[in-house]
Amino acid sequence: xxxxxxxxxxxxxxxxxxxxxxxxxxxxxxxxxxxxxxxxxxxxxxxxxxxxxxxxxxxxxxxxxxxxxxxxxxxxxxxxxxxxxxxxxxxxxxxxxxxxxxxxxxxxxxxxxxxxxxxxxxxxxxxxxxxxxxxxxxxxxxxxxxxxxxxxxxxxxxxxxxxxxxxxxxxxxxxxxxxxxxxxxxxxxxxxxxxxxxxxxxxxxxxxxxxxxxxxxxxxxxxxxxxxxxxxxxxxxxxxxxxxxxxxxxxxxxxxxxxxxxxxxxxxxxxxxxxxxxxxxxxxxxxxxxxxxxxxxxxxxxxxxxxxxxxxxxxxxxxxxxxxxxxxxxxxxxxxxxxxxxxxxxxxxxxxxxxxxxxxxxxxxxxxxxxxxxxxxxxxxxxxxxxxxxxxxxxxxxxxxxxx
Numbered sequence: 001x002x003x004x005x006x007x008x009x010x011x012x013x014x015x016x017x018x019x020x021x022x023x024x025x026x027x028x029x030x031x032x033x034x035x036x037x038x039x040x041x042x043x044x045x046x047x048x049x050x051x052x053x054x055x056x057x058x059x060x061x062x063x064x065x066x067x068x069x070x071x072x073x074x075x076x077x078x079x080x081x082x083x084x085x086x087x088x089x090x091x092x093x094x095x096x097x098x099x100x101x102x103x104x105x106x107x108x109x110x111x112x113x114x115x116x117x118x119x120x121x122x123x124x125x126x127x128x129x130x131x132x133x134x135x136x137x138x139x140x141x142x143x144x145x146x147x148x149x150x151x152x153x154x155x156x157x158x159x160x161x162x163x164x165x166x167x168x169x170x171x172x173x174x175x176x177x178x179x180x181x182x183x184x185x186x187x188x189x190x191x192x193x194x195x196x197x198x199x200x201x202x203x204x205x206x207x208x209x210x211x212x213x214x215x216x217x218x219x220x221x222x223x224x225x226x227x228x229x230x231x232x233x234x235x236x237x238x239x240x241x242x243x244x245x246x247x248x249x250x251x252x253x254x255x256x257x258x259x260x261x262x263x264x265x266x267x268x269x270x271x272x273x274x275x276x277x278x279x280x281x282x283x284x285x286x287x288x289x290x291x292x293x294x295x296x297x298x299x300x301x302x303x304x305x306x307x308x309x310x311x312x313x314x315x316x317x318x319x320x321x322x323x324x325x326x327x328x329x330x331x332x333x334x335x336x337x338x339x340x341x342x343x344x345x346x347x348x349x350x351x352x353x354x355x356x357x358x359x360x361x362x363x364x365x366x367x368x369x370x371x372x373x374x375x376x377x378x379x380x381x382x383x384x385x386x387x388x389x390x391x392x393x394x395x396x397x398x399x400x401x402x403x404x
Contacts, residue, residue: 018072019059019072020059020062020063020072020074020078023058023059023060023063023072023074023078023082024078024081024082024085026057026058026059027055027058027060027082027085027086028085029058030054030055030058031085031086031088031089032089033050033051033054034051034054034086034089034090034093035089035090035364037050037051037090037093038089038090038092038093038199038364038367039361039362039367041090041092041093041199042092042198042199042361042367043199044199045192045193045198045199045201046154046156046157046192046199046200046201047090047092047093047096047154047157047199047200047201049157051090051093052125052157055086055093055097056123056125059072059123060082060086060097060101061097061100061101061104061122061123061124061125062074062122062123063078063079063082063101063104064079064101064102064104064105064108065104065108065119065122065124066108066115066119066232066233068232069115069119069122070121070122071104071119071122073236073238075315076241076246076249076311076314076315076318077311077315079101079249079250080249080250080252080253080307080311081253082253083097083098083101083250083253083254083257084253084254084256084257084260085257086257087253087254087255087256087257087258087261088257088258088260088261089257089261090199091197091254091257091258091367091368091371091372091375092197092198092199092200092201092371093199093200094253094254094257094258095153095197095200095254095375096153096154096157096200096201098250098251098253098254099127099128099153099154099200100125100126100127100153100154100158101250102243102246102247102250103126103127103128103162104124104126105239105243105246106126106128106162106178106218106243107119107126107160107162107180108230108233108239109218109223109228109229109230109233109239109243110178110180110215110216110217110218110228110229110230111215111216111218111229111230112230112231112232113215114180114215114216115230115232117180117216118159118160118180124159124160125154125157125158125159125160126158126159126160126161126162127152127153127154127155127158127160127161127162127183128152128161128162128163128164128178129149129150129151129152129161129162129163129164130164130220130380131149131150131151131164132164132165132166132174132176133147133148133149133150133164134146134147134148134149134163134164134165134166134207135147135165135166135167135168136165136166136167136177136179136212137167138167139211141213141214142211142212142213142214142216142217143165143167143177143179143211143212143214143217144209144210144211144212145163145165145179145181145207145209145210145211145212146207146208146209146210147165147206147207148189148204148205148206148207149163149164149204149205149206149207150191150202150204151202151204152188152202152203152204152205153200153201153202154200154201154202155183155186155188155201155202155203155205156188156201156203157201158183159182159183160180160181160182160183161180161181161182161183161186161205162178162179162180162181162218163178163179163180163181163186163205163207164176164177164178164179164220165177165179175219175221176219176220176221177217177218177219177220178217178218178219178220178223179212179216179217179218180212180216180217180218181207181210181212181216183205185207185210186205186206186207186210187205187206187207187208188203188204188205188206189203189204189205189206190203191203191204194374195370195373195374196370196371196372196373196374196375196377197370197371197374197375198370221402223243224243224244224402224403226240226242237318237319237321238318240318240321241314241317241318242314242324242329244329244333244380244403244404245310245314245324245329245332245333245404246314247380248310248332248333248335248336248380249307249310249311249314249332249336251336251339251340251375251378251380251381252303252306252307252310252336252339252340253307254375255303255339255340255343255344255372255375256300256303256304256307256339256343258343258347258368258371258372258375259296259299259300259303259343259346259347259368259372260300261364261368262346262347262350262351262364262365262368262369263293263296263297263300263346263350265363265364265365265368266293266296266350266353266354266365267284267293269283269354269358269365270282270283270284270289270293271283271284273355273357275289275355276355283355288353289353292349292350292353295346295349296346296347296349296350297346299342299343299345299346299349300342300343300346302342303338303339303342303343303346306335306338306339306342307335307339309335310332310335310336313328313332314332326393326399326404327393327394329399329404330389330390330392330393330394330399330404331390333380333386333389333390333404334386334387334389334390336381336386337376337381337382337383337384337385337386337387338383338386338387340372340375340376340381340383341376341383343372344372344373344375344376347365347368347369347372348369348372350365350368350369351365351366351368351369380403389401389404
């Protein structure tokens with residue numbers, strides 16, 4: 001009699017595969033589409049609908065959505081790898097993806113009643129801003145919000161927007177709140193006309209007497225200290241990771257992906273072009289090219305190591321629950337800025353070595369130069385600012401900001 005192939009009832013059961021187990025491969029598979037649409041994305045100043053649909057099908061918007069709504073709660077390493085794949089094809093598409101995936105994480109910290117309204121689909125797209133340019137006035141049952149908020153990345157394709165507002169008081173600084181507002185309640189201004197990350201669709205949005213019920217409000221101050229009102233997610237280690245440190249981690253793959261792709265493009269072009277006014281018929285044969293390629297590759301490698309350190313630190317603390325020291329928080333922010341700086345230096349070097357032919361709009365290298373310049377100017381990413389914050393803490397001083 002043949003032995004039974006059925007497992008013994010006491011044998012350990014294999015863990016079910018995670019629904020996002022192949023998300024990096026799924027994103028890699030749509031890279032050609034994203035790359036094909038990169039020029040059109042820039043020209044239209046928003047990510048094309050075809051790319052948004054492809055990212056949705058790949059599951060990018062599910063990475064931080066709670067599992068009870070059909071989300072993935074993907075590991076930070078998985079998120080970083082997936083975002084880097086998008087950035088290798090289009091920096092603007094990756095920036096939109098990181099903002100919306102990150103804002104879904106923030107939405108999961110809102111009161112559970114608000115989450116029930118927001119996460120009606122695991123593929124919901126949530127945008128947001130942290131600059132409190134709009135104002136809110138308390139009213140029975142909630143707040144009335146007015147004002148303009150700039151840099152609302154991907155707002156034309158978002159379902160919800162986390163609008164940051166100030167609640168002025170007679171004494172002391174204003175209270176800062178995140179308010180969850182349906183995009184249909186906001187006006188979108190067509191004012192995103194920029195030189196870098198031009199396709200991210202980061203227009204301004206305007207609130208005109210928008211009423212936000214109290215359950216769709218998240219105080220920013222307590223959140224920075226680790227407190228948030230969601231009861232369902234309160235004890236989940238995944239949602240105990242500090243939001244601002246996560247944004248440090250989420251921005252690094254934007255820089256890494258763009259830089260990696262630029263180096264690959266440079267290497268490929270160097271085999272089919274010469275160096276004008278020299279005897280080199282193939283740029284790849286020139287010693288100066290070897291030095292330039294190696295220098296750029298080393299800068300990118302250093303950026304990868306710094307990114308790995310950020311990810312390992314955050315994931316380790318999520319597991320053990322130990323608090324961060326001010327120095328660790330400042331270091332994480334400094335590292336994210338330094339990753340961007342290293343990638344920008346690598347791409348600047350590649351751009352300067354690519355010749356005048358690389359200035360054509362259909363050559364990705366020139367776009368990489370502009371996109372990394374734009375990313376390095378982001379107020380939360382800016383390398384010089386972040387180094388100063390870290391240096392203050394290393395010198396025994398207060399960081400001078402609560403945004404750590």
